[in-house]
Amino acid sequence: MKKLINSPENVVLESISGLGAAFPDLIKVHFNPNYIVRVDAPVQGKVGIVSGGGSGHEPMHGGFVGKGMLDAACPGAVFTSPTPDQMHEATKAVNGGKGVLHIVKNYTGDVMNFEMAADLARGEGVDVEAVVIDDDVAVKDSLYTAGRRGVGTTVLAEKIVGAAAEQGCTLKEAAALCHKVNAHGRSMGMALTSCVVPHVGKPTFDLPEDEMEIGIGIHGEPGRQRLKLKSADEITEMLLNPILEDLPYQNGDNVLLFVNSMGGTPSIELFIVYRKAHEILTKKGIKVSRSFVGPEITSLEMAGASITLLKLDDQLTKLWDAPVHTPALRWGV
Amino acid sequence: MTTITADQIIAWIERYSIRIAEQKEFLTKLDSDIGDADHGANMNRGFQAVLAKKAELQGKDIGALLKIVAMTLISTVGGAAGALYGTFFLQASNVTAGKTELTPEEFVLVLEKGLAGIVLRGKAAIGDKTMVDALHPAVKACRRAIAANESLDQALAEAVAAAEAGLQSTIPLMARRGRASYLGERSVNHQDPGATSTFFLFECAAETLTGKQ
Numbered sequence: 001m002k003k004l005i006n007s008p009e010n011v012v013l014e015s016i017s018g019l020g021a022a023f024p025d026l027i028k029v030h031f032n033p034n035y036i037v038r039v040d041a042p043v044q045g046k047v048g049i050v051s052g053g054g055s056g057h058e059p060m061h062g063g064f065v066g067k068g069m070l071d072a073a074c075p076g077a078v079f080t081s082p083t084p085d086q087m088h089e090a091t092k093a094v095n096g097g098k099g100v101l102h103i104v105k106n107y108t109g110d111v112m113n114f115e116m117a118a119d120l121a122r123g124e125g126v127d128v129e130a131v132v133i134d135d136d137v138a139v140k141d142s143l144y145t146a147g148r149r150g151v152g153t154t155v156l157a158e159k160i161v162g163a164a165a166e167q168g169c170t171l172k173e174a175a176a177l178c179h180k181v182n183a184h185g186r187s188m189g190m191a192l193t194s195c196v197v198p199h200v201g202k203p204t205f206d207l208p209e210d211e212m213e214i215g216i217g218i219h220g221e222p223g224r225q226r227l228k229l230k231s232a233d234e235i236t237e238m239l240l241n242p243i244l245e246d247l248p249y250q251n252g253d254n255v256l257l258f259v260n261s262m263g264g265t266p267s268i269e270l271f272i273v274y275r276k277a278h279e280i281l282t283k284k285g286i287k288v289s290r291s292f293v294g295p296e297i298t299s300l301e302m303a304g305a306s307i308t309l310l311k312l313d314d315q316l317t318k319l320w321d322a323p324v325h326t327p328a329l330r331w332g333v
Numbered sequence: 334m335t336t337i338t339a340d341q342i343i344a345w346i347e348r349y350s351i352r353i354a355e356q357k358e359f360l361t362k363l364d365s366d367i368g369d370a371d372h373g374a375n376m377n378r379g380f381q382a383v384l385a386k387k388a389e390l391q392g393k394d395i396g397a398l399l400k401i402v403a404m405t406l407i408s409t410v411g412g413a414a415g416a417l418y419g420t421f422f423l424q425a426s427n428v429t430a431g432k433t434e435l436t437p438e439e440f441v442l443v444l445e446k447g448l449a450g451i452v453l454r455g456k457a458a459i460g461d462k463t464m465v466d467a468l469h470p471a472v473k474a475c476r477r478a479i480a481a482n483e484s485l486d487q488a489l490a491e492a493v494a495a496a497e498a499g500l501q502s503t504i505p506l507m508a509r510r511g512r513a514s515y516l517g518e519r520s521v522n523h524q525d526p527g528a529t530s531t532f533f534l535f536e537c538a539a540e541t542l543t544g545k546q
Contacts, residue, residue, distance in 0.1 A: 033408070054411075077378070079369045080411040108511045112416035112454055116407070139515050146514045199374045204365050217515060219369040224517060 001201040008198035012055045012075055019062055023327045026066045033083065035090035036062045037072045047165040047174045048072070048094030051103040051158055052087060053110055054079040056197070057218055060155055060297045063328030069162035070326070071100075078197050078300070079219045081109035087117030091126060099127030099171035103157055103178060105150025106134035107219075129171055131178035133157055135185045135308070137246045138215030138224055149217045152260055152308030153185030155296050156320075159329065163322035177319075181310065186243045189306030190235060191216045191223065191262060195299050214238060218262070218299045232269065236276035239307045244284070249309055251285035256310040256320065261295035264303035270294070273305050290320055296328070335485045336434040337542050339395050346402055347387065349537040350380035356533060363526040367513040372414060372526040379410035379418070396430030399423075413511060414527065417451050417464065424450035437485045440542070444472045455510065462508035462520065464527035471496035471535050489539040496535040500528045 005011050016036060020029030029036050035052070042048065051061045052074030061073035071094035076082035091100045100121070104114045111132060118128045133150035161178045169177070191213040194203035197220065204220035207213060212235070215224035230238070249255060259274045261267070270293050281288055289312060297306075310316070323332030353360075353376045361373030383405050390398040399422050407419035424446040429435065435443065448468055457463040459470075474495035478488035503525035508514040511527070 076411045077371070077375065080371050080375055081413070081415070083408045083411050083415055085408045107413075108455070109412035109414070109416065112413055113411070115454075116416060116419075140517065146510055146512070149515060197370050200361060200365070200370050204370050217512075219512070224515075224519070 001196050001198070003196065003198060005198055008201070011198045012077060015055070015058070016062060016075055019327060026325065026327060027062075030089070030093070033074075033086040033089050035072050035074045035086050035093070036065045037090065037093050038066050038070075041071055041094045042096040043071070043094075044096045045098060045168070046096045047098045047169060047171050048091070048096060048100040049103065049158070049162050049165050049174070050074070050087065050090050050094060050100055051154070052076070052082045052090070052114075053105050053107070054081055054219065056195075056300045057297050059295075059328030061158070064155070064158050064162075064326050066324070066326030067333070068166045068322060068324035068326070069158055069329065071165075078199070081107065081113045084113050084116035084120060087114055088120040091117065091121045091128060092124070095126050099129065101161065101165070101171060101174045101178065102128060102130040103154065103161065104130055104132045105154050106132045106147055107149065108146050127171055129175040131157075131175055131182065133182050135182060135187045136217065137186050137188050137242045138217075151189060151218055152187040152258055152297055152306050153182060153310065156185055156256065156258065156292075156308065156310050157181040159324060160316055160319040163319040163324065166322070181316065184247070184311040184316070185308060186246050187306055187308040188239045188243055189216050189218070189260075189262065189304060190214045190239060191299075191302050191304035192229070193264060193303040195220045195263065195302040197300070212304075216262075216299075216304065218297060220299055220302065232272045233276045236273045236307070237280065239305075240277050240280055243307060243309050247309075247311065249284075249286055249311060254287050254289045254312045254317070255281065256290040256292060256312055257281065257288045258292040258296075258308040258310070260297055260306045260308065262302040262304035262306065263295055263298035264301045265305050267294065270305060273307070277307055290317065335543075336436055337440055337485075338434050339393065339398060341542050342395050343387070343390050343398065344541040345538055346383060346390070348541050349534055350384045352533045352537055353377050353380045353530065360526050360530055363524055363529055367508065367516055367520045367523045368526060369512055371412060372530065375410045375412050375414055376418075376530055379406045379415060382409040394430070395432045395435060396426045396428075399426035399429060402426075413455065414530070417455055417527075420450040420454045421447035437479045437488060440485070441472075441476050441479050441488075444475055448472045457510040460506060461510040462503050462506040462513060462525050462528075463510050464525070464531040466503045466506070466525065467496040467499040467528040467531040467535075470499040471531075486543040489535070489543055493532075493535045493539045496532045500524065500532045503528045
């Protein structure tokens with residue numbers, strides 16, 4: 001293992017300490033239990049938006065705390081759900097009297113721990129709603145599985161619902177909007193390399209030079225299929241086609257096209273993928289009216305990319321464009 | 334009549350904490366095959382935190398000490414394992430409040446409440462390739478043996494055997510719950526890490542809870 005760390009045990013703690021030191025005007029970092037809150041929390045009369053999950057996906061979620069996005073984020077150990085005491089304390093810290101929405105990615109541990117936290121907070125009289133994001137088309141949806149994973153759409157939901165909360169929506173409206181974003185978003189990802197979890201010290205899986213994993217999630221877990229490596233254009237088609245068929249996205253739709261790096265893939269390659277995706281969508285008469293390209297929801301140093309499409313209407317477009325001021329996302333301010 | 338004392342419960346937890354530390358790499362290896370390579374590290378972090386509270390556990394009644402174990406696991410393990418093992422011990426503490434020793438019948442009730450809590454929280458059934466595949470048959474075996482007036486030694490030996498058979502049964506299964514379910518067919522021919530750590534829990538119970546007349 002070759003990493004820029006001091007010790008595997010302190011990775012999360014030292015990283016969030018650094019985040020707090022870098023952006024004291026935007027966020028505060030609370031330790032034991034660990035959570036990151038916007039500096040002016042709780043904002044009275046505003047619905048609080050809380051998310052969280054395992055660490056290793058930076059900038060998600062801690063980098064998205066601030067005005068117009070999340071009120072708090074709870075970082076777990078690397079690739080491990082945070083614990084209920086973190087979400088419970090974060091929920092109380094951001095409750096401005098209008099209730100708190102939990103945005104939860106659909107992973108067994110995340111869902112269970114957020115449920116326990118919601119039970120604790122409700123027991124103390126805080127109004128809590130939770131919305132589970134499950135947008136990964138690589139996972140066959142079935143009543144008999146854990147269901148689809150929450151991936152790229154999570155970031156879009158945090159931005160859009162965060163904007164609505166800033167504009168004064170109610171808790172019920174925030175939850176309904178989050179469901180709407182989830183219903184209109186679909187994602188799929190692939191890996192060129194594995195990643196190394198610091199406390200494990202070696203790659204989670206072996207991937208030979210000439211092979212790739214299609215349908216990976218964001219935890220270094222292997223995907224549905226291992227295939228011979230193909231060109232960027234072919235890979236883009238393999239990711240985009242299942243997404244297009246799933247909703248389905250149709251001629252005349254407006255979409256936000258989000259091309260995400262899994263951490264190790266540089267911007268120069270992301271835009272090659274973006275170019276092909278844009279071409280495919282344009283040919284199908286689907287208008288790309290908003291774009292988002294970069295490492296936003298990552299899997300440590302894994303090389304690879306994911307594509308997310310979000311079908312837009314006027315409401316979602318306006319909320320996407322609304323001002324946001326967080327460590328990792330900033331516009332309109 | 335055989336009873337289980339609070340000190341034996343502490344010995345069980347302590348033995349299990351040591352077993353998890355010893356088997357940390359193995360559990361992580363199983364989890365990296367079909368999950369996200371964190372089961373060993375997470376369980377070890379939680380049970381080391383429990384071990385650090387050993388002095389606090391001593392002298393408490395069984396319900397109180399199990400509650401400390403539960404809350405420590407809930408706040409330190411994370412992931413599904415933290416919620417599930419935490420729920421197991423929390424349910425166990427609810428039915429042992431104020432008790433300084435347990436009859437075999439009461440101990441089976443502890444296991445049954447723990448199982449019910451895990452099923453309610455995790456929504457897994459037998460055959461889903463989860464810890465329930467080891468836990469459910471072990472609890473049933475223990476119940477059957479105690480109902481048939483067999484000794485606690487015998488009941489726990491049968492529970493260990495049932496947990497082991499349940500653990501082995503996870504190997505050919507395709508996962509339907511938890512992170513391994515994302516792999517579909519590729520989860521087949523792997524032993525479930527959660528069922529493995531559950532098997533260790535029964536092994537440690539058999540090693541520590543029997544023998545006091």
